[in-house]
Amino acid sequence: MSLPPLTARAQDIQPFHVMDILARARALEAAGRDIVHMEIGEPDFATAFPIIEAGMQALRAGHTHYTPALGLPALREAIADFYSSRYGVEMAAARIIVTPGASGALLLALATLLGRDDELLLADPGYPCNRHFARFLEARARGIALGPASRYQLTAEAVAAHWQAHTRAVLVASPANPTGTLISSEALRGLYGTISERGGALVVDEIYHGLTYGCDAHTAAAVSDEVFVVNSFSKYFGMTGWRLGWLVAPTAFLPALERLAQNLFLAPSTIAQHAALAAFRPDTLAILEERREAFRQRRDFLVPALRELGFSVPVLPDGAFYVYAGCERFSDDSMALAQRLLEEAGVAVTPGVDFGSHQARHHLRFAYTTGMKRLEEGVARLARILR
Amino acid sequence: MSLPPLTARAQDIQPFHVMDILARARALEAAGRDIVHMEIGEPDFATAFPIIEAGMQALRAGHTHYTPALGLPALREAIADFYSSRYGVEMAAARIIVTPGASGALLLALATLLGRDDELLLADPGYPCNRHFARFLEARARGIALGPASRYQLTAEAVAAHWQAHTRAVLVASPANPTGTLISSEALRGLYGTISERGGALVVDEIYHGLTYGCDAHTAAAVSDEVFVVNSFSKYFGMTGWRLGWLVAPTAFLPALERLAQNLFLAPSTIAQHAALAAFRPDTLAILEERREAFRQRRDFLVPALRELGFSVPVLPDGAFYVYAGCERFSDDSMALAQRLLEEAGVAVTPGVDFGSHQARHHLRFAYTTGMKRLEEGVARLARILR
Numbered sequence: 012m013s014l015p016p017l018t019a020r021a022q023d024i025q026p027f028h029v030m031d032i033l034a035r036a037r038a039l040e041a042a043g044r045d046i047v048h049m050e051i052g053e054p055d056f057a058t059a060f061p062i063i064e065a066g067m068q069a070l071r072a073g074h075t076h077y078t079p080a081l082g083l084p085a086l087r088e089a090i091a092d093f094y095s096s097r098y099g100v101e102m103a104a105a106r107i108i109v110t111p112g113a114s115g116a117l118l119l120a121l122a123t124l125l126g127r128d129d130e131l132l133l134a135d136p137g138y139p140c141n142r143h144f145a146r147f148l149e150a151r152a153r154g155i156a157l158g159p160a161s162r163y164q165l166t167a168e169a170v171a172a173h174w175q176a177h178t179r180a181v182l183v184a185s186p187a188n189p190t191g192t193l194i195s196s197e198a199l200r201g202l203y204g205t206i207s208e209r210g211g212a213l214v215v216d217e218i219y220h221g222l223t224y225g226c227d228a229h230t231a232a233a234v235s236d237e238v239f240v241v242n243s244f245s246k247y248f249g250m251t252g253w254r255l256g257w258l259v260a261p262t263a264f265l266p267a268l269e270r271l272a273q274n275l276f277l278a279p280s281t282i283a284q285h286a287a288l289a290a291f292r293p294d295t296l297a298i299l300e301e302r303r304e305a306f307r308q309r310r311d312f313l314v315p316a317l318r319e320l321g322f323s324v325p326v327l328p329d330g331a332f333y334v335y336a337g338c339e340r341f342s343d344d345s346m347a348l349a350q351r352l353l354e355e356a357g358v359a360v361t362p363g364v365d366f367g368s369h370q371a372r373h374h375l376r377f378a379y380t381t382g383m384k385r386l387e388e389g390v391a392r393l394a395r396i397l398r
Numbered sequence: 399m400s401l402p403p404l405t406a407r408a409q410d411i412q413p414f415h416v417m418d419i420l421a422r423a424r425a426l427e428a429a430g431r432d433i434v435h436m437e438i439g440e441p442d443f444a445t446a447f448p449i450i451e452a453g454m455q456a457l458r459a460g461h462t463h464y465t466p467a468l469g470l471p472a473l474r475e476a477i478a479d480f481y482s483s484r485y486g487v488e489m490a491a492a493r494i495i496v497t498p499g500a501s502g503a504l505l506l507a508l509a510t511l512l513g514r515d516d517e518l519l520l521a522d523p524g525y526p527c528n529r530h531f532a533r534f535l536e537a538r539a540r541g542i543a544l545g546p547a548s549r550y551q552l553t554a555e556a557v558a559a560h561w562q563a564h565t566r567a568v569l570v571a572s573p574a575n576p577t578g579t580l581i582s583s584e585a586l587r588g589l590y591g592t593i594s595e596r597g598g599a600l601v602v603d604e605i606y607h608g609l610t611y612g613c614d615a616h617t618a619a620a621v622s623d624e625v626f627v628v629n630s631f632s633k634y635f636g637m638t639g640w641r642l643g644w645l646v647a648p649t650a651f652l653p654a655l656e657r658l659a660q661n662l663f664l665a666p667s668t669i670a671q672h673a674a675l676a677a678f679r680p681d682t683l684a685i686l687e688e689r690r691e692a693f694r695q696r697r698d699f700l701v702p703a704l705r706e707l708g709f710s711v712p713v714l715p716d717g718a719f720y721v722y723a724g725c726e727r728f729s730d731d732s733m734a735l736a737q738r739l740l741e742e743a744g745v746a747v748t749p750g751v752d753f754g755s756h757q758a759r760h761h762l763r764f765a766y767t768t769g770m771k772r773l774e775e776g777v778a779r780l781a782r783i784l785r
Binding site: 013014015017018019020021022024025026027030053057058063066067070071073074075076077078111112114118122123124125126127129139140143144147148149179180207210211212237249250251252253254261263264266267269270271273274275276277278279280281282283 | 400401402404405406407408409411412413414417440444445450453454457458460461462463464465498499501505509510511512513514516526527530531534535536566567594597598599624636637638639640641648650651653654656657658660661662663664665666667668669670
C-alpha cells in the first residue's frame with residue numbers, strides 16, 4: 012500500500028534558496044530581532060487607492076461571476092489603449108489575453124511553444140521560475156552565461172551561437188530580474204530577426220516596465236506582431252496580491268491560447284479585473300509615477316552605497332527594484348554570505364545561486380522594496396560587519 | 399521568417415462544444431431573442447454578502463500584498479476546522495494548500511503524480527478539463543465508459559480491470575459533473591484499496607460538496623491521509639469569479655507541492671483569501687443552505703419535467719446542479735440537437751460530446767443555474783418543439 016513516487020518533474024523543480032533566508036528571518040523576528048528586508052521582490056507600497064476603490068465598487072455591484080476566459084473586453088481594450096498612449100503602438104484588443112498574473116501568461120505562451128524536449132534559451136543570471144516553467148512542460152531551459160559586457164542581456168550573436176535543432180523559443184526580460192538592465196529597441200529587433208529566421212519565437216518579459224529610472228522602456232510589441240509580450244499589474248501598478256497579468260500574442264496563436272486558458276484557469280479573477288480598469292486612470296498614474304520616483308531615489312542611494320562597501324556593480328541597473336552585486340571580495344559562496352549577513356547584520360538578501368549558475372556564488376541580489384530609512388539602516392549594518 | 403508550429407499539446411486540447419452554443423446564444427440575444435440559459439456551470443447567485451463584506455474590509459485594510467504560496471495560515475486553519483465541524487474529520491492545516499481555483503489544485507496534484515506518458519483513469523462521461531490537464535502535462539487520460547448501472551461512477555472492479563503498467567492515478571468526482579451522482583464512503587474505500595495496492599494515487603474532486611439534496615456527501619479525506627482531495631470556494635460557497643480552491647494532500651507530497659505552487663502561481667489571490675475567511679461563518683452558511691434548498695427545488699422540478707418530455711434520466715442526480723439526460727428518443731447527434739433546441743426553442747444546453755465519447759451523442763446536460771420561472775419557461779418551450 013503506497014503512493015506513487017514523485018514525478019521527475021516535481022523532483023527537478025528546486026526550492027528557492029531565499030526561502031530558507033526568509034524563514035530564518037521570520038524566526039529571528041519572532042525572537043525579537045529587527046531585520047532589514049532586502050530580499051523581497053514585491054513593492055512595499057499597498058495598491059493605489061483608486062484601484063482599491065474600483066475593486067470595492069465591483070464588489071458592491073456584485074461582480075462575482077466568471078468573466079470570459081480571455082478577460083473582460085473592457086480591460087483588454089484599456090490595455091490596448093495603454094499601448095497606444097504610452098508606447099505609440101496600436102494593437103487589436105483581441106491580441107491581449109488577461110491572465111492570473113504574469114505567471115499565467117508565461118505558462119500559456121510556453122505551453123503553445125515548447126513541446127516535450129524542446130528548448131528554451133534564456134539569460135543566466137535570470138528569474139528562476141522561468142526555467143522551471145519549461146521543466147514543468149517537459150521541455151528544457153538552457154541558460155546562457157552573461158556578464159556585464161552585454162549588460163547581462165542575450166544578444167542576437169549569443170542566440171545564433173547557441174541555437175540548436177530543438178530550440179523553439181528565447182525568453183528575455185527587460186528590465187531584467189535580478190540585474191535591472193534594459194534591452195534597447197535595436198537589440199530587440201536584432202534578437203527577433205535572428206530568432207524568426209530560425210523559425211523560433213521571441214518571448215519578452217516586460218513585467219517591470221514603468222519602473223525604469225531616467226529612461227523609458229520600449230515595448231517589444233513594437234518590433235513585430237509575432238513577439239509574445241508578458242506583462243503584469245503586479246509591479247508598476249502595485250497589484251501583486253491581486254494576481255493579474257496579461258499576454259500580447261501573435262494572432263495565429265490566439266485560438267490555442269484561448270483553449271488552454273479555458274481549461275487551465277477558466278478565467279482570471281473578476282474583482283481584480285474590475286479593479287485594474289482603474290489602473291490606467293490619470294489619478295492612478297500620478298500616484299504610480301510618484302512611487303517610481305521613490306524607487307529611483309532608492310536606487311540612486313543604494314548602488315553607490317554598495318559600491319563603497321566593496322560590492323561590485325559594474326552596470327547601473329536601469330529599472331526594476333534590484334541591484335545584482337558582485338560579492339567576490341567577501342565570499343565565493345553567496346548562500347553562506349547571505350546567511351552571515353542575516354545572522355550577524357540582521358539584513359536579509361537573496362543569494363545569486365537562486366538566479367542560475369554563472370558566477371552565482373559571487374553575487375547577491377539586493378531589493379530596494381523598503382523605504383530609504385530602512386535601506387540606510389541596512390547599509391550601516393553591513394558596513395559594521397564588512398569593513 | 400516564421401513562428402514555430404503549435405505544440406502537439408496545444409493542438410490536442412480541443413475547445414468545448416458548448417462555447418459554440420454560448421456564442422450563438424449571445425448572438426441571438428444581441429439580435430433581441432430571449433434565451434433560457436441551461437448550459438452554464440456557475441451558480442446564478444452572486445457571492446453571499448458576508449463574504450463580499452469581508453473582501454471589502456480586506457481592501458480597506460490594504461491587504462494587497464502576496465500571501466505565502468500555500469495560502470494564509472488563518473484560512474488553512476479555517477478549512478481544517480471546517481473538515482472537523484462538517485465531516486468530523488481531523489486534519490493538520492499543514493495538509494491544506496490554498497490554490498487559484500480547483501483548477502490550480504488539480505494542476506498541482508497531477509503535476510506531482512503524472513510524468514510523461516503516465517496514465518490517469520477517469521470516468522466517461524466526466525468534466526472535460528480533467529483529461530486536458532493530463533494532456534497538458536504530457537501524460538495520458540483514459541476515460542472508462544460508465545453508465546447508469548454504476549451510477550456513472552468508477553468502481554474498484556472497473557479500476558482493477560483497466561489498470562496498466564503506466565497507470566499512476568485515478569480521478570473521481572463526487573458529486574460528479576455532468577451526472578450529479580455521489581460515491582458512497584464504502585465505494586471510496588474500495589477504490590482507495592484497489593488503487594493503493596497497485597501503488598497509485600486516488601484524486602477526488604469534491605468541488606460540488608455542499609450542493610447535495612436530501613443527503614450529505616462524505617469526504618474522501620476520511621478514507622485515508624493519502625487521498626488527494628480537491629475542493630473549491632466556487633460552487634457551494636458561490637465564489638466563482640474570485641478563483642479560489644484548495645487541495646488536501648498527503649504529507650509526503652507537501653514539499654514538492656509547495657515548490658510547484660511557488661513557481662507556478664507565487665500565491666493565490668490575497669483578497670479572495672481574506673474574503674473566504676468569512677465563508678465558514680454561521681451567517682454565511684445560513685445563506686448558503688437557503689441557496690442549497692433553492693437548487694433542490696429546481697432539481698425536483700427539472701428531473702420529472704425532462705422525463706415527461708421524453709428524456710431519459712435513469713439515475714436521480716444527488717447533487718451539483720446538472721441533469722445528464724438521454725436524448726436518444728430525439729436524436730443521435732447531441733450537438734445537432736443542442737443547436738436545434740437553441741434555434742427553435744431558444745433554450746441553451748450543453749451537448750454530451752463535451753463530456754467524453756461514451757454515449758455522448760445520446761446525451762444533453764441541463765444546468766439548473768437559473769431561477770424556477772426560467773426553468774419552467776425553458777421546459778415549456780422544449781415541450782412545444784419536442785412533443
